[in-house]
Amino acid sequence: MKLSASSTPFGLITNDFASVVSWLSQMASGSASLSKPIRRSAGSALLFALLALGGCASTDESAPEWAGVKNEDEPAKLLEFAGTARFGVRWQINVGDSGTNLLQPSVTGDAVYAVSENGVLTRLDRVSGKQVWRVKTNITVSGGVGSGAGLVLVGGSKGDVLAYDESGELRWKTRVSSEVLSVSQVAEGVVMVRSGDGRIAGLNAADGKRVWVYERSTPALVVRSHAGVTIQRGVTFAGFAGGRMAAINIKDGEVLWETAVSQARGNTELERISDITGNPVVDDEQVCAIAFQGRLACYDVLQGSPLWNREISSDKSMMLLRKYLYLSDAKGAVIEMDKTSGNTVWKNDQLFMRGVSAPLVMEDFVVVGDREGYLHGLSRDDGSFAARIRLEGGAIRAEILPLDNGLLVQTRGGELYSLSINK
Numbered sequence: 001m002k003l004s005a006s007s008t009p010f011g012l013i014t015n016d017f018a019s020v021v022s023w024l025s026q027m028a029s030g031s032a033s034l035s036k037p038i039r040r041s042a043g044s045a046l047l048f049a050l051l052a053l054g055g056c057a058s059t060d061e062s063a064p065e066w067a068g069v070k071n072e073d074e075p076a077k078l079l080e081f082a083g084t085a086r087f088g089v090r091w092q093i094n095v096g097d098s099g100t101n102l103l104q105p106s107v108t109g110d111a112v113y114a115v116s117e118n119g120v121l122t123r124l125d126r127v128s129g130k131q132v133w134r135v136k137t138n139i140t141v142s143g144g145v146g147s148g149a150g151l152v153l154v155g156g157s158k159g160d161v162l163a164y165d166e167s168g169e170l171r172w173k174t175r176v177s178s179e180v181l182s183v184s185q186v187a188e189g190v191v192m193v194r195s196g197d198g199r200i201a202g203l204n205a206a207d208g209k210r211v212w213v214y215e216r217s218t219p220a221l222v223v224r225s226h227a228g229v230t231i232q233r234g235v236t237f238a239g240f241a242g243g244r245m246a247a248i249n250i251k252d253g254e255v256l257w258e259t260a261v262s263q264a265r266g267n268t269e270l271e272r273i274s275d276i277t278g279n280p281v282v283d284d285e286q287v288c289a290i291a292f293q294g295r296l297a298c299y300d301v302l303q304g305s306p307l308w309n310r311e312i313s314s315d316k317s318m319m320l321l322r323k324y325l326y327l328s329d330a331k332g333a334v335i336e337m338d339k340t341s342g343n344t345v346w347k348n349d350q351l352f353m354r355g356v357s358a359p360l361v362m363e364d365f366v367v368v369g370d371r372e373g374y375l376h377g378l379s380r381d382d383g384s385f386a387a388r389i390r391l392e393g394g395a396i397r398a399e400i401l402p403l404d405n406g407l408l409v410q411t412r413g414g415e416l417y418s419l420s421i422n423k
Contacts, residue, residue, distance in 0.1 A: 075354045076351060076354060078374065083387055083388070085386040085421055085422060087377065087388075089418075090129070090419060091418045092392075093124065093416050095122050095410070096115070096117070096118060096120050097414045098412050098413075099116075100117070101143070101226065102226040103398065103410070104144070104226075104399060105145060105398070105408055106185070107126060107147075110125070111123050111166070112126045112129075112408065112416070113145045113147055115145050117142075119139050119141050121134070121137055121145070121152065123166070129416075133168040135164065137156075139156035139157070139158070139162065140156055141154050141156055141157075142156055142179050142180055143156075143180035146183035146184050151163045151191075151205060152166065155176075155182075156179075160174075160180070161175065161203065161208065163191075163205075163208060173208065174208035177199055177213075178195045178199075180193055180195055181195060181227075184236070186205045187234075189204065190202045190211060190250050191205050191208075192250070194229070196224065198240065199214065200214040200229065200236075200248070202250065202253050211253070214238075216244070218240075218242065227276065227279055229279065230279045230282050237287050237289075238279075239261065239275075239276025239280055239291070240275070242274065244259070244261065245259055245280060245289045246259075247301075258304070261290070261296075262274040262294025262295045271293070273292065274293050276291045277291075277315045278290065278314065278315065278317035281318045281319060282301060283301075283320050286298045286300060288325060288339075290314045290327060291314075292313055292330060294313060295310060295311050297309035298339070310342045314327055314328065316356075317399060318359075319360065320339060324336050325342075326366055327358075328359055328368055331352055331353060333347055333348065333349040334351065334356065334359060334378060334383060347383065348378055355370050355371030355395060357398075358400070360399070360402065360407055362402070362421065363380075364423065365379065365380060365421055366378040366379075367421065369391075369400060370395070372394075372395070373390055373393060373395060373396060375389050375391055375396065375409060375419070387421055392411065392413070393412060393413030393414060395411065406419050406420040406421065407420075
């Protein structure tokens with residue numbers, strides 16, 4: 001039996017009903033609560049009955065996005081600052097609500113692609129933001145957008161994977177083992193699709209046929225994560241439930257090396273969650289990954305031998321740029337580290353519990369979003385606030401992407417922005 005609590009971009013998935021009962025017991029005692037009602041799935045009637053006995057679910061949104069666990073800490077209030085830069089809106093368009101999923105836009109040479117949960121896929125001119133075409137996929141979209149090699153790819157809640165060409169015509173359609181949570185960019189003629197059962201399927205970009213599949217056993221309770229993969233020189237790097245990371249050959253799915261980034265700790269299944277829910281980051285020398293309720297660790301990119309690690313928790317992706325590693329931790333602090341040692345260069349903790357997104361690092365700024373739709377520009381020199389703007393459409397959950405010396409941001413409500421930031 002599999003039960004999912006996923007009203008936010010992440011949820012909890014279990015194949016061990018006893019762990020859910022334990023979780024509900026914590027709720028009844030007041031030590032834990034759900035942030036939203038649990039989504040119905042096979043066998044969930046009993047779970048709803050237990051919820052009714054245990055009390056009403058909380059709608060508190062200050063907890064980590066995926067966890068469904070109430071946090072008593074209040075989000076930090078935004079403080080005024082003397083801005084040294086400003087955001088400018090180059091264009092804005094609504095592409096449709098993301099709903100409960102974390103849907104990501106994709107950028108190609110002359111286009112931006114975005115998709116809504118109800119299955120509307122849109123191509124935009126990347127300079128002007130004008131709509132080029134819009135098609136209905138006729139699926140409930142749960143993963144995407146992926147692109148490359150002339151293809152635009154989305155995945156659905158029933159395991160469907162659809163590939164369109166750049167004119168909006170359907171090229172092929174296939175199905176993987178369960179709900180699609182992430183579709184990669186095309187590399188080496190292969191599309192990598194991550195599904196809710198923990199598998200990665202390598203699909204032939206020409207026809208959608210399966211080339212290989214990678215699967216591993218998972219803990220009893222795991223995070224429903226939209227983490228994708230990171231591709232570098234014919235190798236795909238992926239993090240998994242239980243704190244594992246693997247380097248996989250793109251062409252044939254051969255595992256080149258695998259390592260434990262983090263180990264489970266604690267007495268309950270919730271406390272023992274230590275999943276990697278963001279994409280690993282990689283450069284020519286090293287690859288790094290971070291686990292929620294776990295640690296950050298970096299490894300030699302070729303052999304997987306450990307370089308350094310730190311006790312730090314995050315459920316977001318990170319960014320490597322030259323000598324530095326950037327991340328937002330589980331409590332909302334934005335941190336710059338020395339990539340060779342893991343030492344902190346600076347830390348901004350003034351966005352405490354605001355649901356801070358993964359950082360985008362630009363030449364002079366580090367940009368993050370929050371759950372209220374604010375976009376924050378921090379100075380790369382010391383992490384101080386330089387600029388701020390509030391966007392329409394609610395929470396900024398998808399990764400912020402670079403776009404033409406600026407940035408591309410999609411909000412939960414489907415507002416897609418091209419912005420600049422200048423001193």
